[in-house]
Amino acid sequence: MSDNPAIATFLDPKLVRDGLSRRKVLDQVFVIVGLLVMLVCLAILAVLFIDLVRDGSERFTWDFFTNFASRRAERAGILAAWVGTTLIMIVTAVCAVPVGVAAAIYLEEYAPKNWFTAIIEINVTNLAGVPSIVYGLLALGLFVYQFDLGQSIAAAGLTLALLILPIVIVATREAIRSVPNAIREAAYGLGATRWEVTKDHVLPYSTGGILTGMILGLSRAIGETAPIITIGALSFIAFLPESPFTSEFPFISFGWLNDPFTAMPIQMFNWVSRPDPAFQSNAAAAGAILLGMTLLMNGVAIWIRYRYRKKINW
Amino acid sequence: MMDSSTMARAQLPPQVGERSGEEHSLRNDQPVPAGTPERGESPKISVTVGDTRKVRTLEVKAAVENLSFYYGQHRALKNLTIPIADKQVTALIGPSGCGKSTFLRCFNRMHDLQPDTRYEGSITLHPDNLNLVGEHVDPIEVRMRIGMVFQKPNPFPKSVFENVAYGLRLRGVRNRATLAEEVEKALRGAALWDEVKDRLQDSALALSGGQMQRLCIARALATTPEILLFDEPTSALDPIATAKIEELISTLRDQVTVLIVTHNMQQAARVSDYTAFMYLGELIEFDEAAKIFTNPGKKATEDYITGRYG
Numbered sequence: 024m025s026d027n028p029a030i031a032t033f034l035d036p037k038l039v040r041d042g043l044s045r046r047k048v049l050d051q052v053f054v055i056v057g058l059l060v061m062l063v064c065l066a067i068l069a070v071l072f073i074d075l076v077r078d079g080s081e082r083f084t085w086d087f088f089t090n091f092a093s094r095r096a097e098r099a100g101i102l103a104a105w106v107g108t109t110l111i112m113i114v115t116a117v118c119a120v121p122v123g124v125a126a127a128i129y130l131e132e133y134a135p136k137n138w139f140t141a142i143i144e145i146n147v148t149n150l151a152g153v154p155s156i157v158y159g160l161l162a163l164g165l166f167v168y169q170f171d172l173g174q175s176i177a178a179a180g181l182t183l184a185l186l187i188l189p190i191v192i193v194a195t196r197e198a199i200r201s202v203p204n205a206i207r208e209a210a211y212g213l214g215a216t217r218w219e220v221t222k223d224h225v226l227p228y229s230t231g232g233i234l235t236g237m238i239l240g241l242s243r244a245i246g247e248t249a250p251i252i253t254i255g256a257l258s259f260i261a262f263l264p265e266s267p268f269t270s271e272f273p274f275i276s277f278g279w280l281n282d283p284f285t286a287m288p289i290q291m292f293n294w295v296s297r298p299d300p301a302f303q304s305n306a307a308a309a310g311a312i313l314l315g316m317t318l319l320m321n322g323v324a325i326w327i328r329y330r331y332r333k334k335i336n337w
Numbered sequence: 338m339m340d341s342s343t344m345a346r347a348q349l350p351p352q353v354g355e356r357s358g359e360e361h362s363l364r365n366d367q368p369v370p371a372g373t374p375e376r377g378e379s380p381k382i383s384v385t386v387g388d389t390r391k392v393r394t395l396e397v398k399a400a401v402e403n404l405s406f407y408y409g410q411h412r413a414l415k416n417l418t419i420p421i422a423d424k425q426v427t428a429l430i431g432p433s434g435c436g437k438s439t440f441l442r443c444f445n446r447m448h449d450l451q452p453d454t455r456y457e458g459s460i461t462l463h464p465d466n467l468n469l470v471g472e473h474v475d476p477i478e479v480r481m482r483i484g485m486v487f488q489k490p491n492p493f494p495k496s497v498f499e500n501v502a503y504g505l506r507l508r509g510v511r512n513r514a515t516l517a518e519e520v521e522k523a524l525r526g527a528a529l530w531d532e533v534k535d536r537l538q539d540s541a542l543a544l545s546g547g548q549m550q551r552l553c554i555a556r557a558l559a560t561t562p563e564i565l566l567f568d569e570p571t572s573a574l575d576p577i578a579t580a581k582i583e584e585l586i587s588t589l590r591d592q593v594t595v596l597i598v599t600h601n602m603q604q605a606a607r608v609s610d611y612t613a614f615m616y617l618g619e620l621i622e623f624d625e626a627a628k629i630f631t632n633p634g635k636k637a638t639e640d641y642i643t644g645r646y647g
């Protein structure tokens with residue numbers, strides 16, 4: 024025990040034991056509070072999901088997926104909507120991921136640390152907080168009118184790509200930053216150039232994080248309604264975009280990029296605003312499917328992260 | 338090879354001993370324009386072997402002259418002049434923060450990765466008179482000729498094979514058979530082949546710490562560097578793994594010039610032929626290891642090696 028009387032009582036074994044049990048109670052309290060908060064969140068999500076499923080239960084048929092929209096609720100389906108959403112997501116991913124990853128690589132591996140890059144960094148972070156309708160307005164002016172893309176899948180995909188670009192950039196930077204500097208030094212030490220270090224090491228070792236960021240971004244984009252309404256998604260459409268696959272060489276066509284579209288949230292919005300209550304179950308069914316798609320994507324993100332964590336743990 | 342058990346004594350211009358004639362001078366009187374190396378006669382270090390008074394000369398692989406290094410305004414190295422003998426082990430000792438790592442990283446221009454750093458003076462690589470820290474010398478070329486092993490084992494999270502092959506791949510080697518042959522040679526050179534020959538395709542992260550460090554040595558050896566730098570290579574390892582690495586370093590002497598930083602005096606005494614003692618960015622004493630550890634010329638060196646500060 025210490026000679027200092029001011030602390031001697033604090034070191035007394037009996038008091039130490041009493042103090043310890045009090046500290047452990049606090050520890051337990053935190054566990055319980057944390058668990059409760061988490062359960063509340065899960066319960067809200069579950070109630071929402073179950074409610075949607077119940078309301079839309081009679082619509083979960085094969086026809087619902089293969090029918091176009093219709094004036095008769097029981098004949099209406101989400102074919103145009105899910106095809107539109109899928110194609111838009113493809114455009115979004117193809118545009119946002121390479122640009123976002125490249126921007127993140129530049130900021131992390133190449134950019135000198137000065138006031139200019141600091142401003143870029145702050146802006147990227149702030150962009151993530153810009154309301155999505157603002158992106159819609161920007162896209163309406165820029166993509167629809169300026170670039171003359173019209174109310175097309177391409178315009179919608181680009182709009183949502185802009186929207187998730189900050190998410191992809193931030194997630195990729197996180198992933199890149201988690202590659203230890205010792206690994207970069209090892210590669211540089213062998214005579215690698217900056218690009219070789221990036222492509223042979225930094226990118227492969229951060230793929231898990233990058234993919235996770237990409238999927239989280241896409242799962243945000245998939246539910247966005249405001250920006251694609253702004254650029255003019257149709258809410259009633261009875262045809263599919265041109266098929267991306269053709270029977271003639273080169274077997275791939277990009278005509279669908281210019282086609283008008285609808286998407287899942289738009290279809291839902293349309294049904295919800297109908298007076299006929301029968302359409303409400305259509306909306307609920309579509310909502311459940313959309314929520315399911317989002318949860319599935321998040322699940323895939325978690326799985327990818329887990330897989331990569333297991334493979335590479337520093 | 339010098340018999341390290343005999344009392345040997347180096348005469349090393351300009352700090353220690355006298356110059357032994359013009360041809361043995363460490364300085365290159367004709368400055369060679371950077372970037373246009375010219376093959377020339379390497380300077381020599383004369384060694385007088387104790388009792389027998391036999392004189393032998395060693396070639397200098399790299400001559401460090403008036404080297405200073407700055408992190409921004411902070412001058413971390415002050416006017417160092419040290420000859421690095423060819424195919425010998427030179428150890429750097431000194432208290433933590435005295436600039437050992439900084440000095441070592443000048444040799445492969447690692448500092449160039451950090452902004453606002455500056456070299457003064459020269460490190461002349463012989464026999465082609467290339468100033469490693471010259472402004473017009475490409476740091477990547479320097480790193481392709483000078484290998485480095487770091488303090489903490491840092492294998493890539495790839496297979497054992499790919500770790501060793503990476504340096505060769507960077508240099509454009511594509512032929513599978515050649516790669517396999519060179520990887521085996523490097524792994525044998527690092528005394529690791531027998532332990533990993535059946536798991537070349539396994540992740541390098543599955544190896545033990547000591548094996549990882551030997552893998553890093555193999556990775557560096559695969560590209561046959563002219564100088565191999567070690568920055569406290571055993572500080573993260575247990576005594577048995579440390580002993581293996583020390584033994585390995587002693588055998589590497591035959592193939593490559595070794596420069597090793599260590600905070601462990603026994604290690605320096607065991608593995609090195611020459612030892613430099615640094616303090617606060619300055620060179621206090623440089624001599625043959627046997628001399629430094631038995632009969633140091635400076636009080637400060639003696640205090641340090643006997644554990645009186647540091």
Ligand SMILES: Nc1ncnc2c1ncn2[C@@H]1O[C@H](COP(=O)(O)OP(=O)(O)O)[C@@H](O)[C@H]1O
Pocket residue numbers: 408411413431432433434435436437438439440451
């Ligand atoms: N990256 C750096 N930036 C600025 N100063 C540094 C950096 N690395 C080392 N230093 C400083 O340089 C001096 C020498 O450090 P270092 O070479 O790491 O010493 P040692 O390897 O002998 O322990 C120390 O004063 C340290 O604070």
Ligand SMILES: [Mg+2]
Pocket residue numbers: 437438439
């Ligand atoms: Mg150090």
